[in-house]
Each structure stands twice: as structure tokens, then as C-alpha cells.
Amino acid sequence: MNLPVQTEGLSKRYGGLTAVRNLDLTVRAGEVYGFLGPNGAGKTTTLRMLLGLVRPSAGSVRLLGRTPGAGRLTGVGALIEGPAFYPYLSGWDNLRVTARYAGVGADRIATVLDLVDLTGRAGDRYAGYSLGMKQRLGVAAALLKDPRLLILDEPTNGLDPAGMADMRTLIRRLGAAGRTVLVSSHLLGEVEQVCDRIGVIAGGRMVAEGSVTELRGSAGLRVLADPLDEATARARELVGVDRVRVVDGGLDLAVEPDRAAWLNAELVGAGVAVRELRPRERDLEQVFFELVERGTADVA
Amino acid sequence: MSRSFSAELVKLVRRPATWLLLGITLALSLIFTYLFPYAGVAGEAAGPNTDRALPAMLPDHLVGNSLGGLPVFLGAILLILGVLTVGGEYAWGTWKTVLTQGPTRLQVYAGKLLVLAVAALAVVLAVFAVGAVAAALIASAEAQPVRWPAATDLVTGVGAGWLIATMWAMLGAVLAVALRAVALPVGLGLVWMLAVQNLLAAIAAPLVDWVATAQEGLPGPNAGALAAALGAPGDTPGVAAVVGGGQAALVVAAYLVVFASAGAALLRRRDID
Structure with missing residues (x-):
């Protein structure tokens, strides 16, 4: 073709x-x-x-x-x-x-x-x-x-x-x-x-x-919960240590968004108060700047 | 190439500068070939052109009188036309617009050169026509007989004029390609035609033998020799029989081909910015 x-x-x-x-x-x-x-x-x-x-x-x-x-x-x-x-x-x-x-x-x-x-x-x-x-x-x-x-x-x-x-x-x-x-x-x-x-x-x-x-890369979940330390520890047990990052007072989880209900139930069951749970997409602008920076650095 | 030719023709005809240059060409030709000499004759004043008596302005001198300006002044205008036709594409950035429509660079350039050749013929014919009218009016005003040159002489004259005019237009085109601009090629071309050529002929050639010899191979002196061979007045700037008419015609034709080929080769090889 x-x-x-x-x-x-x-x-x-x-x-x-x-x-x-x-x-x-x-x-x-x-x-x-x-x-x-x-x-x-x-x-x-x-x-x-x-x-x-x-x-x-x-x-x-x-x-x-x-x-x-x-x-x-x-x-x-x-x-x-x-x-x-x-x-x-x-x-x-x-x-x-x-x-x-x-x-x-x-x-x-x-x-x-x-x-x-x-x-x-x-x-x-x-x-x-x-x-x-x-x-x-x-x-x-x-x-x-x-x-x-x-x-x-x-x-x-x-x-x-x-x-x-x-x-x-x-x-x-x-x-x-x-x-x-x-x-x-x-x-x-x-x-x-x-x-x-x-x-x-x-x-x-x-x-x-x-x-x-x-x-943009794979989608994920954004979680705001209290107390944060306990939420972090429980989330790492649930989805794996390398899939959980603490960012700006919340958690960025590298998991499929359709697992939100399950995750919410598990965190609440562990005594964590979940204030916000929503799908997270990487900002394309952020991706773009990362790519450009990497590309320019490689050339240099 | 016919597509490129028709596109170039529209651009040339619709461009105001084309008509301005044609007007200047005809005005210069009339003023310096007929108006001033006739004013001298009619006023019986002594001046630099007193040797150009009335008979030199009559219709039987039409061929020589029409060719006299082409080696220098009218040639300079044809050079400007050549620069504008090709250099305008650089100045306006329109090469990309033209070439992305599909024609090759050589097709476009060939269309431009063909249009310049047609324009050169039109200019020469216009100079002959205006000269014919002026000569006929002078003959009528001075009660002189109206004798026109033979048809073969007219055809030869127009052909020689076209050759000279086209060569200068091709020089303008190749300068525009080489320098990818309008102003600089016009400036350099005019400096060569109006200053350097005359300085070589008037100052260097009488003093240095090899310059005198080299003159016989330069485009300006050969254009002047061709015009002289066909009756152009010897007191016209740039007109001098430094070589015979046949050799001059060959050299001018060779320069025409060289200028056209060099422009095409440069355009084909270079990137279009």
C-alpha cells in the first residue's frame, strides 16, 4: 500500500x-x-x-x-x-x-x-x-x-x-x-x-x-485521602509500591480508572477517609515538554 | 512548459513595473534619438550632436537609430526587467508557492526565459514602431522624402535588436538567481553596464593592450559592434565597431545561451529557502 x-x-x-x-x-x-x-x-x-x-x-x-x-x-x-x-x-x-x-x-x-x-x-x-x-x-x-x-x-x-x-x-x-x-x-x-x-x-x-x-501514556487515578501516610501504605499493599507516588499532598496511582470503586472500598475499609477519587490523565503539555527536553538533551 | 509560460505571461503583463519600464524605454529612445537631435537641427544650435544632421533622423536610418540605445541604456532597462522577472520570486518568497503546484524548477525557469524573450521582442518592435513614427513626422515637417529601409534590413535589425535585448534580460535573470534578490542584482548589473563597460572602453582599452583585446570578447562591446554594423550612429555611447557584425552576433548569442544555462544550473542545484 x-x-x-x-x-x-x-x-x-x-x-x-x-x-x-x-x-x-x-x-x-x-x-x-x-x-x-x-x-x-x-x-x-x-x-x-x-x-x-x-x-x-x-x-x-x-x-x-x-x-x-x-x-x-x-x-x-x-x-x-x-x-x-x-x-x-x-x-x-x-x-x-x-x-x-x-x-x-x-x-x-x-x-x-x-x-x-x-x-x-x-x-x-x-x-x-x-x-x-x-x-x-x-x-x-x-x-x-x-x-x-x-x-x-x-x-x-x-x-x-x-x-x-x-x-x-x-x-x-x-x-x-x-x-x-x-x-x-x-x-x-x-x-x-x-x-x-x-x-x-x-x-x-x-x-x-x-x-x-x-x-499521554497510561491513565491512572488521583486520590486525596486522610491520613495520607496510612492511605499511601494501604495503596502500596493493594496495587504495588512502584505504582503509587505521593504528589502534591495526594496519591497518583498507576492503575486502570475502572478500579476506582474497588480501591475506594478497600481504603475506606482500612479506615482511610477518601476525600476525592478521580481518573487522572497526564497533561499533554507536560508530556510534550518532557519529550522535547529529552530530545534536545540527546542531541546535545 | 506552456503552463509556466502562460502563468509568467499573466504576471508580466499585469505587473505595473513592466509598463513603467516600457514607457521609460520608449521615452529615452525618442528623446535621445530624435527629440534632442531634431531640436539641435531646428534651432541651428551648435552642440555635441551637431554632426547628426537631419538626414540621420529620416526613415531610411530607422534600423541604426533603433538599435543605438540597446548596447547600454535600453539594455540596462532589459537587464532590470530580467532581474524583476526572476528576482521577484525571491523577494516575495513565491518560489515555494509556484513549485509546490508541481512544475519542476527548470520548467518554471524556462517559462520565465521564454516570457523575457517575448518581452524583449515586444520592446524592440515598440522602439522600431515609435522610431518610425518619429522619423516620418520629422521627414514630413522638414519636407524630406520618406524612404523606408528594405524589408530584409528591417527584419535583420529587429532580429539583432532582439538578440541584444534578450541577452541583457538573461544577464538580469542569472544575476537574480545568483544573488537571490532584486536590489543587489539591479545595482551590480547597472554598475557593470553603465560604469565599468564605459571605463574599460574609454580609459583602460586605449592604455592597456590586453584590455583592448579582452573587450572583443565582452558582451557590451559586442552588442555595440552588432548595432554599429547595422548602422547605429558611432557617437552613441557603447556603439563601436570593435569587431565585425557577424562575429558580434555570434558572441552575443553565445552570451545569451551561457547566461540562460548558468541561471538554470544554479536554480536547479540550490535549495529554495
Whole structure:
């Protein structure tokens, strides 16, 4: 089966600096994949290599099963590092020019303008567009070929909160329509809300990959009880010493949340007053920072 | 490549700077080839162009008069057009927008060069057309006979003009690729065309033999020699018969190919930032 995106050992060096190192990236058909990493992690360089704008120092790239060469971007739409168009042309004329490069008929322009809600301002000069309108025009250009694979690099950069919400809605809509979407971002909340699967890059290396749930790790229980010492001792007897941590005056237990009722009964039976017992999920932000820190430290 | 050509054509035609450059080209051509010389003749004033008598402005001198500006001043404008056409993609960051639509770098670059070649032809034809009107008006005002050059001479003249104009546009294009910008290539290109070339010809060549010899292989002097061979006035800056017309045409054509190929090779090899 041809995967929409597949890289093996992808690396890019600029003199003594390695921007991307030995990156294996796989995006499956129909998923919205979040490529997450802090600024300077190597996201844009990776996407530029996928699209042939930057030549890899090592490794291979396949998009929709095709290797580099003429026609490799058939079925692929992209918005890389912000929109860039000709300021003296209108939005419509910019898309007309772009459509000619793509070999797409002018009838497609109205469709994509409608998709990004820019029809009413299509006749205005690009130079007069707000940042949000420019960003939407960039997405419209990426959609001209009605691509099976859409690559969006930081699509919400510079947008106000309403614009960001609109863009997230648009990405979800595009993903729901059966397209494969690869979206890079340094905003955790953004990928968490939009993406099926996430790859975390730090220091040019992929440090983790999986669904949001997988990245958070196994769920657990949070217990607030009195007296704490007695609760700790009893909990360790019940689930094992290595599964109980005392954190901020309470207990974090690495057990399945469906064991809450049993645990509550056991603790109460042992004379412990349970004030609070609830499922505990690891904060993705915490996971992200841990991963990035680990990845950056490994590179250093 | 036809897709890239049609896209480039839209960009060139819709760009205000294109029409500004064309207007400047025609204005310079008219002013320095016809207006000032005619003012000198009509006013019977002595000046630097008094040797350009009335007959030199009449329609039978159309070919030479139309080519006279191309080795230096009008050529400089074609160089700017070449820089703008290619360098604009760097200045606006639009290479990524274009290339992510699917065409290869060479297809896009070929489209640009083809559009520049067409634009160069349009500029040369416009210079000939405006010159023809001016020469006919002067002939009419001075009750002189209107004799046009032979059709073969006109075709040869337009062809030579196109060759020179396209070579300068290709130089602009390769400078834009090499320097990945607009301002610096324009600046360096103009310094070469307007200053260095003239200093070499006027100061260095008469003093140093090897400079005089080297001039015979440089693009500017060969463009000037080609224009001179087809009747461009010898007192026009940059116009001098340093080599024969046939050799000059070959050298100019060779530079055209070298500039186009070098730009393509650089663009193909480099990363797009």
C-alpha cells in the first residue's frame, strides 16, 4: 500500500549544523497528522524536503508512493511557512496564475475560494489583505489541485483567536472529507484538537509518535485521602509500591480508572477517609515538554 | 512548459513595473534619438550632436537609430526587467508557492526565459514602431522624402535588436538567481553596464593592450559592434565597431545561451529557502 508520506533516515545538514537527523516519518491515508515541535526543531526543513524545495543530505522521501522527480507532487497541496503571493495581483488573479502552474482549470478557483470563505474579497489586491485572508488564500492555493495529501506548515501562525478557530475547523473539515492532512505546529492545543496522530520532533529528531492518548501514556487515578501516610501504605499493599507516588499532598496511582470503586472500598475499609477519587490523565503539555527536553538533551 | 509560460505571461503583463519600464524605454529612445537631435537641427544650435544632421533622423536610418540605445541604456532597462522577472520570486518568497503546484524548477525557469524573450521582442518592435513614427513626422515637417529601409534590413535589425535585448534580460535573470534578490542584482548589473563597460572602453582599452583585446570578447562591446554594423550612429555611447557584425552576433548569442544555462544550473542545484 502506498503511504501518503514516508521518509526513511531523512537528514539535512547545513555546514556544521544538522537541522534534521535520521527522521522516519509515516503518515497514513485519511488521517490528520500533527507534526509538533518547538520553533527551530526542524519541522519546516522536513516539510521543505518532502516537497523537493530543499535537497536532503541523506535519506529518502516518498509522497503518495512516488519518489522525487517530475510529477511527484501530483495530488499534493501545500502551504509552507506562511502564504506568499504577488502583491500587485488580486486574490483571484493570484489563484489564476497558481492554477496555470498546476494545470488546473479556472473553474476550480471559485470552488476553493468558497471553501476558505474568501469569495467576497477575491477581486481585491493581495497587498491589501489581512494576515488571516492571506493565510486563507494560501490554503485555497493548496487546495487547487483537489489534493489527496495536504501539507500545512503552521497554518494558524499570526491569526487572531477567531481566525485560529476557523482554521482548525477548516482542517477538521478537510480531514473529514477523506483527505490526508499533515499539519505542523508548535501549538500543542492546536494539534491536540485537530489531529488523529502526532509526531513530536525536537533537535531535528523524532522523539515520539502516536495518538494523543498514547502519548499521554497510561491513565491512572488521583486520590486525596486522610491520613495520607496510612492511605499511601494501604495503596502500596493493594496495587504495588512502584505504582503509587505521593504528589502534591495526594496519591497518583498507576492503575486502570475502572478500579476506582474497588480501591475506594478497600481504603475506606482500612479506615482511610477518601476525600476525592478521580481518573487522572497526564497533561499533554507536560508530556510534550518532557519529550522535547529529552530530545534536545540527546542531541546535545 | 506552456503552463509556466502562460502563468509568467499573466504576471508580466499585469505587473505595473513592466509598463513603467516600457514607457521609460520608449521615452529615452525618442528623446535621445530624435527629440534632442531634431531640436539641435531646428534651432541651428551648435552642440555635441551637431554632426547628426537631419538626414540621420529620416526613415531610411530607422534600423541604426533603433538599435543605438540597446548596447547600454535600453539594455540596462532589459537587464532590470530580467532581474524583476526572476528576482521577484525571491523577494516575495513565491518560489515555494509556484513549485509546490508541481512544475519542476527548470520548467518554471524556462517559462520565465521564454516570457523575457517575448518581452524583449515586444520592446524592440515598440522602439522600431515609435522610431518610425518619429522619423516620418520629422521627414514630413522638414519636407524630406520618406524612404523606408528594405524589408530584409528591417527584419535583420529587429532580429539583432532582439538578440541584444534578450541577452541583457538573461544577464538580469542569472544575476537574480545568483544573488537571490532584486536590489543587489539591479545595482551590480547597472554598475557593470553603465560604469565599468564605459571605463574599460574609454580609459583602460586605449592604455592597456590586453584590455583592448579582452573587450572583443565582452558582451557590451559586442552588442555595440552588432548595432554599429547595422548602422547605429558611432557617437552613441557603447556603439563601436570593435569587431565585425557577424562575429558580434555570434558572441552575443553565445552570451545569451551561457547566461540562460548558468541561471538554470544554479536554480536547479540550490535549495529554495
